[in-house]
Amino acid sequence: MQFKHPEFLYALFALIIPILIHLFQLRRFKKVAFTNVQFLKAVTIQTRKSSQIKKWFVLLARLLALAVLIIAFAQPFFAAEEIVGKKSETAIYLDNSFSMQARGSNGPLLQRAVQELLSSLPEEESISIFTNTQTFKNVTKKDIQNDLLQLEFTSNQLPYASAYLKAKQLLGNRPESLKRVVLISDFQQKEEVFNLPTDASTKTNLVQMLPVNKQNISVDSLHLERNNDDELLLNVLLSNTDAKAENIPVALYNDDKLLAKTAVSIPKNGNIKTQFKLENNTAINGRIILEDPSLTFDNSRYFTINTPEKIKVVAINEEDDGFIKNIYTPDEFTLISNTIDELNYNDISNANLVMINEVKEIPVSLINTLQSFANQGGVICFIPDMDGNLSSYQQLISQFSSEKLIAKQNQEKKITNIHFSHPLFKGVFDKKVSNFQYPKVQSFYQANASNSILSFEDSTPFLYKTNSLYIFTAAISSDNSNFKNSPLIVPTIYNIGKQSLQLSDISYTIGQTNTYDIAISLGQDGILSLESQQESIIPLQQSFATKTRITTDDVPTKAGIYALKDKEKFIQNVSYNYNTTESNLNYYQLASSADYIVSDSVTSLYEQIKEETSIHELWKWFIIFALIFLLIEILLLKFLK
16 A cells, blocks of 8 residues: 555654543542442442443544544555556557558447547547657647547558657657557558567557458559550459459549449459550550459559650661661651761750760760760660770770770670669560570670679670660671670660650559659759649659659659649649558467557557556545544444443
């Protein structure tokens, strides 16, 4: 038993006063002369003894009444020793990620968590609460009630370890307070093992809210391809968790116009691909929609097909440029191909890619122009001549990197190694290829480059990239190589051209770093913006002479089709979709341990916290005991003869 005001207990010393009065009272029995009768003497002795016993009982009742009354004023209570005299601090993480859309026994998980939290929190208790998107520090339930009721779902979820560390930061470092971290989530499985940092000075409680149904159907990804008849096809990958899904409707829209509809069946814990045929050379603001009541955020996926911008290529030749013209066709590229003597330097400033096709000697004026071109975001592809001026080659390359061509070697070598993971070959190969006829060269230049794209059988580079410069280490003319006849020539040269201007994809994923180029040049104060009905943002952008590079990561925050604008001037549409990592409804199987306590609802957690931190006050009982002892005293005085 502990006391809120232990200083009142000093009043117990005052109990000695009635004891002294009782022991040293001045009252004496008065003697009355009477006849000497033995019977009367016995009655006198008995009366004196009875009077003494009665006084002792009355004194005891009086002392007990005063004692319990003093103890009542000291306000005794029972409580855990660790909470006595300490202020309670609580930080709560409320997961509002998309997986919390799943339905539990009492409705959507997030909605249920908010309702239980608002009904369980004490009215005046100050707490810190944060979600994946918002933070409220040192607030009461009344302060945040409306914010929690209007809380929206988000695709950006904090890792559980990061959420714990943020909660610890909100609690501060005051050692005299009782700290508690509460994490409310479905604890969707993201890694193999659930790992949470803990602190002995902080109590940790996990509230795991699980859905009643773990089935979910989602639109995983979209991509375009052309079939053998040159028809444009949209491939839609659908996935399903838990039970088999039968006859799921899938629809394709262009804005609000329904283009096509189909139904698919997806196996348990499997996926399936379905296709829609699209019209060629048609701008589409597309949307794929399926019907699934479980999670709704992954039931649709946006995509955009814009009228493609033509990439500007300038080729400088001293060898046959037929392969360049065959690859950089007019439907996708604007090609200017000249000999070095006919070159117009002004064409370079307007280009996206400059190809140097086996020029024997590169003039200093051209080197300076190319350096300025590269500084403005341009890309250069250099193919040496085997009888070229090595010194001028080295002077060109030195403007970009120290990885130079060193010396010419007259030796036959096969080109055997393809670095499939290089961005230049992204989407080119369905699988690693090793059984094709290797192209070869008769002579080459040694290079001190380490990161090659294509390499010889001894792992020395045939093609490598340094900064914005692609470098071949050998001539590819028919006199020196059969590379032009190899299947590698088209994807290699074509993708060098395509990636010189990173045209926007059909869609991007929110939360990932996305980069694409817009073929416009902004003025000094020009700013591009992304606008939709949900939000308007100004993305990170970098302006070059012939293009503007857009980079997005955490913004935008909502999926949809965004209009890219230069002030009020429309440029093109860009689609953004949510990450579908939360579509897979797998959860950690959590159990209470020495590090944390697991509950299945917010209500049960707060009942447990209330029990742990409750203070059982006893002063009312001591008041009752005081009244009882006073009543006993009255009864003794009245009825004990």
